[in-house]
Amino acid sequence: MSHRGPDGSGSYIDGNISLGHARLSIIDTSDNGKQPMCNENRTVWLTYNGETYNFMDLKQGLKNKHEFRSNTDTEVLIHAYEEMGIDLINKLRGMFAFALYDSIKGKIILARDPIGKNPCIITGMGLDLFLLPR
Secondary structure, three states: OOOOOOOOEEEEEEOOEEEEEEOOOOOOOOHHHOOOEEOOOOOEEEEEEEEEOOHHHHHHOOOOOOOOOOOOHHHHHHHHHHHHHHHHHHHOOEEEEEEEEEOOOOEEEEEEOOOOOOOEEEEEEOOEEEEEEO
16 A cells, blocks of 8 residues: 555554555645544544545535535545435546445445546455555
């Protein structure tokens, strides 16, 4: 994972779930853009790679319901999931791959853009599953 970017790395672990991220910061270069990123009450976690071109439009519709701590498209995806659920994927325009963990529902969502512009590799090793966006 170290080839991804020199701007930092992070991880989140909850029981049998772990998310990791190596960061190449582009949109928001502050520490507020560190990943994995979570919602305000730390129940939804996201590790994301790519660019959502329409994230500012999506953010406009979420500003009245959520407090934003960053200027990242990553955080917009978290709050869009809270409002739309899995249907958020149909609203995204861009190239991306992500893993989202909803600790309340106990589920992980793995997604990539429809064209595969930002491909990801999903591989299983025993009981472990890895999502490796590049």
